[in-house]
Amino acid sequence: MDSDKINLELGCTTCTTQTTYSVPIGPVHPALKEPIQFTFRLSGERIVGVDIKPGYAHRGIEYMGMKRNLIQVLYLAERICGICSISHPLALTQAVENAAGIEVPPRAQYIRTIIGELERIHSHLLWAGVAAHELGFDTLLHLVWKVREKVMDLLEQLTGNRVDYAIPIYGGVRRDIPDEKAGLAYEALSYYKNLLQDMINAFLHDKSVAMRTSNVGVLTYDDAVALCAVGPTARASGVKKDVRQDMPYLAYADMDIRAITPEDYGKPVVGDVFDNIVVRLLEVDQSIKIIEYCLEHMPGGELTSIPKVAALLAVLKKADGEGIGRHEAPRGEVFHYIRLEAGVEAPVAWKVKAPTYSNLMSWVPKFMGDEIADIPIIAASIDPCMCCLDRATLVDQGGGEAVKLKEELVKLSREKTRRMCG
Template sequence: MAETQNVYEIPIGPIHPALKEPIRFTFRVEGERIRGVDIRAGFAHRGIEFMAMKRNLIQTLYLSERICGICSISHPITITLAVERAAGIEVPPRAQYLRVIYSELERIHSHLLWAGVAAHELGFDTLLHLTWKVREQVLDLLEELSGNRIDYALPIYGGVRRDVAPEQIPKVEAMVRYYRGLLDELLDAFLRDPSVEARTRNVGILTPKEADSLCAVGPTARASGLSKDVRQDRPYLVYGELGVKAITPRDYGLEPRGDVYDKAVVRLLEVAQSLDLIETCLYEMPEGEITSFPKIPALLAFLKKAEGEGLGWHEAPRGEVIHYIRLEAGVEEPIVWKVKAPTYSNLMSWVPMFRDQEVADIPIIAASIDPCMCCMDRVHVVRDGSPGTVLKEELLRLSRAKTDRVTRHLSPVPRHGGGL
C-alpha cells in the first residue's frame, strides 16, 4: 500500500441519515479527500424471487410490482414481456401504446422525485419542496388513470387492465401542458442556479470510458455521453415506431463531463422527452382491445399450460431492467424468476465517482445514480442464522452438486427451486 498513515477509514451506513436506503460504504479518507471506497450491498434483500416460486403467475405479477415502490410500472411491464415471450402471448396494439404511456408517466414522476432528492442532498430544501409540489400533478393523473396513487396494478399478461377513457384524455393533455409550461422554470432552478452549479459541476465524474467498461446504464451512462438507451438499442412495445433517441447533455448544447450536473441535465430533458412520447401515443393510439385475455380463468389456464423461457427488458427511469422467467407446463408457479435491476449495473460506477472527492459531497454523489437498494439486493446467503459470503469455489461445488442431483433423478428442476 502506497498510502500514508494519514489515511483513515470512515464507515457510512448501512443505516445513515444521508442514505435513503441501506448500503454500507467504507471510505478511505485523507483529510477531506476520499482516496477509495469499498461498497457492501445486501441489506435490503427480501427473497422475492423465492417467494414467487410459491405463487401463481398473477400473484407474482403483483409481487414484482413490490420490488420497488417507484418502479411499480417498470417491473410488472418487464415481467409481462418476459412471460409473454415465454408463453407466446400476443399483445394488442392499443395495449402496447397504453403501456408506453404508463411507463413514461412513471419516468416523469421518478425523475422529478430524484430532482427533489438531489436538491435536498445539496441542502437546497426550497427546491425540494417546489419539485415535489409539481410532482403531485403526475401522481394525481396516475391515480386518476389507475385508481392508485402508487403501485398502480396496470399491466397484466396479454395487455393492460385499464384503458384511458375518452373523458380522461383532456386530463392527460392538461398534465402535458402543465409540465411543458413549467419545464423552463425547473431548468432555470436546477441548471442556471449558481449554487447548484457550484455544488454539482465537476463533482462525481464518471468518464465515458469508465461508464462503458463498468457497464453503467440509464441516465448514469447517458450523462457521460454514451448513447445507451434500451428503448433505442433494442426497441420493444411500440418504442421502435416512436423513434426514441437516447438523451445526452449534447442535446442541451453541453459537452458531456459525466458529473452530477450532467446527470441532472439528462433527467430533466428526459421529462420533456416523456411528455412528447405521451402526447404522440395519445394521438396515434389505435382503437381496439386492451388485453388478449379479458377473462382471468382463461388466462390462468393458458399460463398453466405454457412452457418455455423468456427474457423481458425495459428502460426503467434508472436504466435497463431485465427479467428472466422459466415456465413449465402443468405448474402454475414460475420455475425460475431472475430480476436484474438498474442499480445493480450502476453500483460499481460509484468507485470512480467517489475518487478524490470531498467528504461533504458523499450524499449527492451517492444519490446521483438514483440508487434503489430494494430493487438491487437479490442474493444474500444466510445459513443457520449466520450470514456468510459464498466464494466462487463453494458456488462451483454447489452448482456441480445440483447438476448431479438433477440428472440423477432425471426429474425436471425441483418445483420450489431446491435451495442450496
C-alpha cells in the same frame, strides 16, 4: 480503466505510518435513503478508497413468487420497488408473454407505454427533488415535488391508484384510457411543458447548484462502458444506451427514440452530477413527447388478448418455456427472466436484475478524489434503489466468509450446470 483507481484494498500495506483513515457510513445513516454500507478511505478530506457492501434489504421476493400463481406474482413484482411500480410488471409481463407465446393488442401496448412514461416523469422529478435536498437547497425540493403532484394525480385518475398502479396483465392491460381521461392527460402534459423551462432554469442556471455539482462525482465514458452502467447514469457519461432505442418494445418501435446525453443540451459531456441533472430533466421532456405521440396515435381495438382472467390462468398453467423481458425503467434497464413448466402454476424460476445492480460499481470512480461533503449527492446521483438491487443473499452455515469472488461464482455456476445436466 485504471486498476489503481478502483482499489478495494482498504489497508495501506506499503506505508509505515498511517496517512489515511476510514469512515464507515451506513448501513443506516441520515445521508442515505435506504440501507447500504460504505467504508470510505480518506486522506484528509479526500476520498481515496471506497468499499460498498449491499445486502440489507433482501426480501426473497423471487422465492415468494415461486410459491404463487403467475397473477399473484404480477402484484408481487409491482412491490419490488415503489417508484418503479410499473417497470417491474412491464418487464415481467413481457417475459411471461415471451415464454407463453401470448400476443398483446396494439392499444394495450400504447397504454402500457403511456403509464411507463408517466412513471419516468414522476421518478425523475422525485430524484431532482432529492438531489436538491442533498445539496441543502430545500426550497427547490419543495418546488419540484409540488410540480410532481400533478403527474401523481394524473396516474391516480388513469389507474385508480396513486402508486402500484395494477395496470398491466399478461396479454394486455386492465384499464382503458377513454377520451375524457385522455383530456386530463393532455392538460397535465401542457402543465409540464410550461413548467419544464422553469425547472431547467431553476436547476441548470443556478449558481449554487452548479458550484456543488460541476466536476463532482465524475464517471468518464470509458468507466461507464467498462462498468456496464445503465440508464441516465450511463447517458450522463455520454454512453448512448437506452433499451427503448436499442431494442424497441411496446409502442417505442413506432417512434424515433434517441438516447439523451448532455450533448443534447449543447454542453460537452463531463459525466458529473450536473450532467445527471441535465439528462434527467431532458428525459422528462422526452417522456412528454412520447406520451403525446401515444395519445394522438392510439390505435383502437381490444385491451387484452385473453379477457377472461380464469381463461388466462388456464393458458398460463399450460405454458411451457422460458422468456425474458426488458424495460427501460427510470433508473436504467430492468431485466426479468422467467421459466414456466406445463402443469405448474407457479414459475419454476424467476430472476430479476434491477438497474441499480448495474450502476452500483460506478459509485467507485464517482467517489474517488471528492470530498466527504460530496458523499450524499454522489450517492444520490445514480438514483440508487436498494430494495430493487438486493436480489440474492449468501448465508454460510459454517460461519465462514460469506463473500464470493467472481472466480468462485463461476466455479459454482459451472458445477450447478453439471449437476443439472446429470
